[in-house]
Amino acid sequence: MTDRTQEQQRYNEVAVRTAAVLEQVREGTRQKLAGAEIPRERLFPLFDRTGLGVVLEYEAMGNRPVSEALQARAEKLGFELEHLAITIGSVIHGIDLRTSDSPEQIRFIRDVLLERKVVFFRDQHLTEDEQVAFGRKFGELDAFPFGRPGGNPYILEIRHGRNNPGMENGWHTDVTWMERPSLGSIAQCIEVPPVGGDTLFSDSHACYRGLPAKLQQRIAYLHGINDYRTFLSKRGPVGLPEELIETIKKEIPFGVSHPLLRTHPETGKTGLYFHGGFLRHDSLYDARTGEALERSESETIVRALQQQHGRPEYQCRFQWTPGSIAFWDNRAVQHYAASDYYPHKRVLRRVTVSGDKPFYEPS
Numbered sequence: 001m002t003d004r005t006q007e008q009q010r011y012n013e014v015a016v017r018t019a020a021v022l023e024q025v026r027e028g029t030r031q032k033l034a035g036a037e038i039p040r041e042r043l044f045p046l047f048d049r050t051g052l053g054v055v056l057e058y059e060a061m062g063n064r065p066v067s068e069a070l071q072a073r074a075e076k077l078g079f080e081l082e083h084l085a086i087t088i089g090s091v092i093h094g095i096d097l098r099t100s101d102s103p104e105q106i107r108f109i110r111d112v113l114l115e116r117k118v119v120f121f122r123d124q125h126l127t128e129d130e131q132v133a134f135g136r137k138f139g140e141l142d143a144f145p146f147g148r149p150g151g152n153p154y155i156l157e158i159r160h161g162r163n164n165p166g167m168e169n170g171w172h173t174d175v176t177w178m179e180r181p182s183l184g185s186i187a188q189c190i191e192v193p194p195v196g197g198d199t200l201f202s203d204s205h206a207c208y209r210g211l212p213a214k215l216q217q218r219i220a221y222l223h224g225i226n227d228y229r230t231f232l233s234k235r236g237p238v239g240l241p242e243e244l245i246e247t248i249k250k251e252i253p254f255g256v257s258h259p260l261l262r263t264h265p266e267t268g269k270t271g272l273y274f275h276g277g278f279l280r281h282d283s284l285y286d287a288r289t290g291e292a293l294e295r296s297e298s299e300t301i302v303r304a305l306q307q308q309h310g311r312p313e314y315q316c317r318f319q320w321t322p323g324s325i326a327f328w329d330n331r332a333v334q335h336y337a338a339s340d341y342y343p344h345k346r347v348l349r350r351v352t353v354s355g356d357k358p359f360y361e362p363s
């Protein structure tokens with residue numbers, strides 16, 4: 001027997017003996033605790049509440065992916081729900097968005113959106129006008145001033161390829177530079193790369209519930225200033241002339257204040273709410289007193305919050321195929337488009353449903 005084999009054998013004997021001793025100790029604890037209810041908080045490590053955040057959000061959902069009432073309505077309408085993660089994301093199967101447009105069907109889609117935060121549809125292949133008409137069933141639409149317009153003015157075309165790699169690979173919620181940011185976005189896939197190009201969605205309510213209690217308290221009344229500076233670059237091949245930038249800033253408010261915590265106006269839930277690219281990281285202030293935070297504290301808080309949506313427990317991931325549609329609630333999720341397909345092409349078309357002014361009311 002070689003030295004290496006002997007060493008391995010000794011290690012395994014110790015490992016087996018240790019496992020047996022530890023199991024004896026655990027069995028003793030189990031017997032002592034038999035029948036006792038251990039508080040959930042003690043089951044999760046205090047230094048990382050990621051798992052607990054999901055548990056608490058799922059509990060608020062009644063420990064089921066959708067309410068019994070909504071499940072019954074799905075069955076009555078002949079639709080099937082496929083859930084992609086425990087608290088977020090469902091595909092609605094058996095629906096044709098061109099014809100499934102009775103008030104009852106539209107109300108159903110809206111309610112699945114409210115419970116599941118993002119809904120998906122497969123094989124729809126809507127024309128631009130049909131996609132706009134579908135969006136209108138959920139409210140007014142917002143045109144988008146800074147992107148590539150489609151043939152219909154309410155369509156934003158998101159097109160990436162050899163000279164234009166994907167740029168949406170940061171966690172964000174859409175258009176927080178608006179005073180009334182869009183309620184939701186409806187994106188349809190037109191062209192996919194051979195592999196990759198998925199979009200990930202992360203549950204802002206579970207993310208809030210999963211924050212350390214101290215950080216939850218610290219950010220409760222903090223607001224920050226958001227603007228669209230990233231669209232106004234003076235440099236590079238698409239640099240804009242100064243006069244044009246000034247005109248745009250005069251016409252579209254530049255620098256609007258939003259709370260870091262947002263009360264969902266329909267479900268009443270609290271969620272983390274920001275766009276890391278539009279929020280000025282040094283701009284946090286206490287909305288009760290108007291007092292600004294020290295620059296370093298402001299930046300540290302934003303950096304800490306930016307970690308949150310990236311944890312896989314909060315997420316679902318959607319693989320696009322041509323004709324598939326994602327409809328996400330900007331008040332309840334952040335999203336991230338994986339930029340992992342260069343030099344291939346990826347084309348989506350988006351319409352956005354108008355929203356209201358974000359506010360925070362402690363529950």
Ligand SMILES: [Fe+2]
Nearest residue numbers: 168173174335
């Ligand atoms: Fe986005």
